[in-house]
Amino acid sequence: MNQSLPTRSPLIRKLERFTPLSEADRTALEGIGSHVENVPAHRDLVTEGDRPRGIPLLLEGMAYRYKMRANGARQIPAYLVPGDMGDLDVALIDRMDHSVGTFSPCRVAWIKPETLADIQRSHPAVARALRIGTLVDEATLREWLLNVGRRSSKERLAHLFSELLLRLQVVGLATENSYALPIGQAELADTTGMSSVHVNRSLMELRREGLIALSGRTLTILDVPALKALAEFKANYLHLEERGAA
Structure with missing residues (x-):
């Protein structure tokens, strides 16, 4: 099915936090998806060992990268x-070296x-913003390594919840202290080690x-400063600083 991304898509909202975008930049991004598909929860968008089929852009829902051991143990890094992409340089590789799965039902543009x-x-502004996004992915992985290696169990969860609050606020999917969290305890375990x-x-x-308070699949952070301090x-x-439009 051929579709364009909706105006003020989560991708545009995210990239505008990295660098100012012109109206022409936004227009180019609105038509970036060759097709859009709906993917159920707990399915693979990308499977390790497969040939790349393109770059997935998440429009709705939540997904995750993961690696599996032969014994079935999984690590989520x-x-x-919404607004996040898969690897931008998949054209340079023959086979995927990791998998991407869905936590929840997702809409994905390829x-x-x-x-x-x-x-x-x-x-050029889009190129700059995408490059910053790649650097942010690398910086986030470093934080997650610190999380697993040096933070206590409570601190690991507190850091993850604090990060998600900000990332979801940027794309309009969190209030000042609450957001949907379609992630079970087993998946949190695979994330935090x-x-x-x-x-x-x-x-x-x-x-x-x-x-915090958890009600169904909704997380409410009852004391945001205290959780961040922990x-x-x-x-x-x-x-993700606020930036003006070009």
């Missing part, structure tokens, strides 16, 4: 929220690498301390 390359050549039992215990501690959360690695 990144979340994708972008042809040559289309994105043409836009980057014709729109803990067991599901340890995740459950840590969530209970955060609740008892009056920092996690030592500093948002500078996300580079």
Whole structure:
């Protein structure tokens, strides 16, 4: 099905936080998707070992990158929220080295690498914003490595929840302290390097301390400054400062 991205798509909202975009830049981005598909929860968008089929752009829902061990153990090193893309340089590789799955039902636009390359050549501001986005992905991975290696169990969850609050606020999917969290405890365990039992215990501690509330698939952060302080959360690695339009 051939569709264009909606005006003021999450991609545009995100990239405008990295650098000012002109109306021509926005117009180019609105038509970037060659086709859009609806993907159910708990399905792979990308499977390790497959040939790349294009660059996925998440329009709705939440997805994640992951790696599997032979024994079935999984590690999740990144979340994708609306406005996030898969690897921009997939045209340079023959086979995917990781998988991308969906936490929730997702709408995904598939972008042809040559289309994105043409836009980057014709729109330097878009090229700059996409490059910053790649640097942010790398910086985020460093934070997640610190999370797993050096933060306590409560701090790991507090940092993850604080990061998601800001990332979802940027694309209009979070209030000042609440957002949908379609992620189970087993998936949080695979993200933070803990067991599901340890995740459950840590969530209970955060609740008892009056920092969070979970109702169904909605997370409410009851004390945002205190949660960020617990996690030592500093948002500078996300580079999401407000910027004016060109």
